[in-house]
Amino acid sequence: FQSKLSVSEAVRLLERACSFGLGPQPTQKEMLKTIEKIEPQHSDTASAELQYWLGGAWRCYTAWFIRGKERKPYLLKAAGYYERAYTIEARKPGTKLISYASHLGSLLVEEALIRDLERGIKLLESVFESTSKYEPLLCHYAEALYKAGDHRKTTEVATELHRRAKASESSVPPAPMRIAAKAYRALVR
Numbered sequence: 001f002q003s004k005l006s007v008s009e010a011v012r013l014l015e016r017a018c019s020f021g022l023g024p025q026p027t028q029k030e031m032l033k034t035i036e037k038i039e040p041q042h043s044d045t046a047s048a049e050l051q052y053w054l055g056g057a058w059r060c061y062t063a064w065f066i067r068g069k070e071r072k073p074y075l076l077k078a079a080g081y082y083e084r085a086y087t088i089e090a091r092k093p094g095t096k097l098i099s100y101a102s103h104l105g106s107l108l109v110e111e112a113l114i115r116d117l118e119r120g121i122k123l124l125e126s127v128f129e130s131t132s133k134y135e136p137l138l139c140h141y142a143e144a145l146y147k148a149g150d151h152r153k154t155t156e157v158a159t160e161l162h163r164r165a166k167a168s169e170s171s172v173p174p175a176p177m178r179i180a181a182k183a184y185r186a187l188v189r
C-alpha cells in the first residue's frame with residue numbers, strides 16, 4: 001500500500017514526466033505508471049494545477065505512444081482534465097485561466113478525433129480578446145475559424161496575430177500569415 005502523494009508532489013511528478021526534453025523522456029511503461037499512480041489519488045482534486053497536469057500528462061502520453069483511433073479515449077481524458085482545470089480556475093479567476101483555456105481550446109481544435117470547433121472557438125476567442133500579446137496557441141483560433149468556414153474573420157484574426165508577433169517577437173513566425181493567405185484564397189474562390 002502506497003501513501004498518498006501531496007498535490008505538490010503529484011504536480012512535480014507529472015511535470016517531470018512531461019519535461020519536453022528537459023531530461024530523459026520516460027518510457028511508455030514509466031509514463032503510464034506515473035499517471036496511474038497519481039490519477040486514482042487525485043482525479044477529483046480541487047487543484048486546478050493538478051487537473052491541468054493530469055490533462056497534460058495524458059496528452060503527452062497519447063502524442064508519444066498511442067497511434068490511430070486508439071488515441072480517442074486518451075484524448076478525451078486529457079480534454080476532461082483540462083476542462084476541470086478551467087472550470088476550477090474560472091470559479092476563482094486566477095492567473096492561469098488564460099493558459100488553461102488556451103490548452104483546452106487548442107486540443108479541441110487540433111485533434112480531429114475529439115474536435116469540438118464551437119467550444120474550441122469560444123475558449124480561444126476569450127483568450128484572444130483577453131490579451132494583446134502574441135500567443136502561439138492562438139493560431140489554433142484562426143485555424144478553427146477557417147475550419148468553421150468563417151474566412152473573413154480568419155483573415156482578421158490571423159493578421160492581428162501577425163501584428164502582435166511583429167510587436168513582441170524578435171523572429172516573426174510564419175504561421176499567422178500562412179493561415180491568412182489560406183483564408184484569402186478561400187474568399188476569392
